[in-house]
Amino acid sequence: MTKYSDAVNDALERLDDLGYERGPEPEGFVAHGTMCAEALATLGYPERIPGYIDGYRSGLAHHDRPEPRFALDPDDWREALGDFPRVGDWEVLFARELAEAPWQEVLVRWWPRLLPGVVAGTTHGLIRTAHAVRSLAATPRPTRAQLTELTRGLAFWAARWTRLPGRVRFEGDKTLAQAMAALPRDELRHSRFRGGRGRTDDTSALDTYAGYHEALRALRPQHAQWLISEMTAEFAGVYLAHPEALPVPPIHGITAPAAARLVLPHLPEALHGPTVAAVWQVQALFLIDLTNDRNGEDTALADADAARTPGLAELAARAVEHGDDHVIKVAEACLREHALRPDPRYAAAAYAAQERIPPYESTLGRAMYLEIEQRGARYLELSRDKYGRSTPYDRFLAEKP
Secondary structure: OOOHHHHHHHHHHHOOOOOOEEOOOOOOEEOOHHHHHHHHHHHOOHHHHHHHHHHHHOOOOEOOOOOOOOOOEOOEOHHHOOOHHHHHHHHHHHHHHHHHOOHHHHHHHHHHHHHHHEOHHHHHHHHHHHHHHHHHHOOOOOOHHHHHHHHHHHHHHHHOOEOOOOOOOOOOOEOHHHHHHHOOOOOOOOOOOOOOOOOOOOOHHHHOOOOHHHHHOOEOOOOHHHHHHHHHHHHHHHHHHOOOOOOOHHHHHHHHHHHHHHHHHHOOHHHHHHHHHHHHHHHHHHHHHHOOOOOOOOOHHHHHHHOOOOOHHHHHHHHHHHOOHHHHHHHHHHHHHHHHOOOHHHHHHHHHHHHHOOOOOOHHHHHHHHHHHHHOOHHHHOOOOOOOOOOHHHHHHHHOO
16 A cells, blocks of 8 residues: 555655646646645545546646746845745745755744745645645655655745735634624625635735724634634635635635644744734635625534535545545545534535536536636636526536537
């Protein structure tokens, strides 16, 4: 039986030549191959990774690997934060640091520097880094491929780094659910997520959004690990309550805090609070930018409990068979979170993702990929009527010639 470490290292080597993003240029979609391969190994399906990689490489074309431009000085790096054309320079910097110090030391050094820009690439900087950390922590002697993957997770995070306005302070009296309920939901001007692109360069509208800054101060002090469970469970409920939303962007409200949990054991306790604070700020953005109301959120737990959802083992198998990157990753995150603090919303959210996101091998999935390649991401702009039941993909098919 293929071992986790052997499968992950083989995947990292087979994906080594691919760039950070794929699809239409200049602003494509985040490359998920290495993250998803590690998730497949964690789910217990390492033997499926080679086939997954074959399909992944035959999908959307990846952008070229970036070349270094100007050397980054270890003491003068701030001006390059959020400058994506310099992602190659960031990669060189992190590779050098990881060659000179243990990966844990480099992680602790850079975590507080990168944390204020955690929304980078729809939180994929954080998520890719976390998958790399879990891989490294599973072996006593890191391989070159594993260290390179951590290098690239950190480099992508730094190059897509984006600071959101405001600051989280745990000085309120609300639980996470109460803070989410109190946040007004009106469509955000200059939305970056409703179109699925995940770019947050313009944050001026968020800065003046009614209730946003109040939400950042609303939470009462709580233990970081408990708060992450609250975040993943509540956002699983949000995902269930909003089938009218695009099916991929809200998933990151679950997978981002679940990824942060993977890294906390390797960070000093002083960084635990700032980490969950940064994730809550991103979740507030997702709520504002991806939902128009709270319909269904109050009953999401009861609805999930009453639903006839497949068992956890079957959900994992279905996700692997489905093959979509986000379906696999959210299944792994939900199963892991459920094992820590059982909640029916996890299984229901994983199942909902499998139902809402078409598999690549399906006619619909291939049509979407072809549309992305030929005319950009127009299908992502197709949204459901506010109270309708048709999905964006139903409309996509209806509009096809």
